[in-house]
Amino acid sequence: xxxxxxxxxxxxxxxxxxxxxxxxxxxxxxxxxxxxxxxxxxxxxxxxxxxxxxxxxxxxxxxxxxxxxxxxxxxxxxxxxxxxxxxxxxxxxxxxxxxxxxxxxxxxxxxxxxxxxxxxxxxxxxxxxxxxxxxxxxxxxxxxxxxxxxxxxxxxxxxxxxxxxxxxxxxxxxxxxxxxxxxxxxxxxxxxxxxxxxxxxxxxxxxxxxxxxxxxxxxxxxxxxxxxxxxxxxxxxxxxxxxxxxxxxxxxxxxxxxxxx
Numbered sequence: 418x419x420x421x422x423x424x425x426x427x428x429x430x431x432x433x434x435x436x437x438x439x440x441x442x443x444x445x446x447x448x449x450x451x452x453x454x455x456x457x458x459x460x461x462x463x464x465x466x467x468x469x470x471x472x473x474x475x476x477x478x479x480x481x482x483x484x485x486x487x488x489x490x491x492x493x494x495x496x497x498x499x500x501x502x503x504x505x506x507x508x509x510x511x512x513x514x515x516x517x518x519x520x521x522x523x524x525x526x527x528x529x530x531x532x533x534x535x536x537x538x539x540x541x542x543x544x545x546x547x548x549x550x551x552x553x554x555x556x557x558x559x560x561x562x563x564x565x566x567x568x569x570x571x572x573x574x575x576x577x578x579x580x581x582x583x584x585x586x587x588x589x590x591x592x593x594x595x596x597x598x599x600x601x602x603x604x605x606x607x608x609x610x611x612x613x614x615x616x617x618x619x620x621x622x623x624x625x626x627x628x629x630x631x632x633x634x635x636x637x638x639x640x641x642x643x644x645x646x647x648x649x650x651x652x653x654x655x656x657x658x659x660x661x662x663x664x665x666x667x668x669x670x671x672x673x674x675x676x677x678x
Contacts, residue, residue: 521611
């Protein structure tokens with residue numbers, strides 16, 4: 418069992434076939450923290466509206482999170498665009514989980530981190546929701562292909578590897594979009610007087626300096642199986658669950674691997 422000061426998770430997308438709920442349950446069994454931040458798109462209401470898919474493992478995820486809250490873990494839930502209906506309940510507390518629109522986390526070193534999902538800075542989501550829904554459909558198709566691709570890899574005895582994430586991150590337009598997204602979130606952190614920002618939304622785990630702001634993205638649990646954790650000493654790590662080279666890596670090691678890929 419690894420013990421952390423805080424753990425940050427986003428984009429579980431419970432209610433979809435692509436959600437890797439079993440892997441996330443394993444992650445929860447092996448990690449404890451004083452604070453858990455659930456940074457949006459935990460439940461995918463967009464997909465549920467088109468047809469209910471809710472296996473027992475998805476229910477088990479919610480039960481395990483609620484159990485942590487009952488045992489004294491502070492859980493802060495910041496809704497995203499796929500679970501935006503929960504934004505009507507910001508300021509409320511249910512089952513030991515506090516729902517907030519945004520939050521500020523103070524690190525062990527005194528640095529302040531703005532916590533938000535990030536969809537507010539996605540122009541497509543804000544001003545062309547129909548296009549976002551079309552993109553969601555296309556993304557679901559890519560994840561379907563990813564599932565079958567990894568079924569073949571398992572049959573061959575090979576570890577999990579996200580084909581959909583690889584294709585997405587090799588498209589120049591997507592790379593430019595990520596850069597613009599990071600810059601916008603860094604600017605919002607400055608506006609709040611924070612020294613860092615921790616977000617989700619774009620399904621791309623990262624930890625880097627954007628000017629004087631520390632930008633951190635938690636990634637997701639449909640492609641990457643990633644989370645971010647703060648150690649008791651105040652260091653931040655990207656955890657890639659089930660990565661063939663180990664369960665947990667520092668941010669610098671993650672960036673080395675991404676650069677070499």
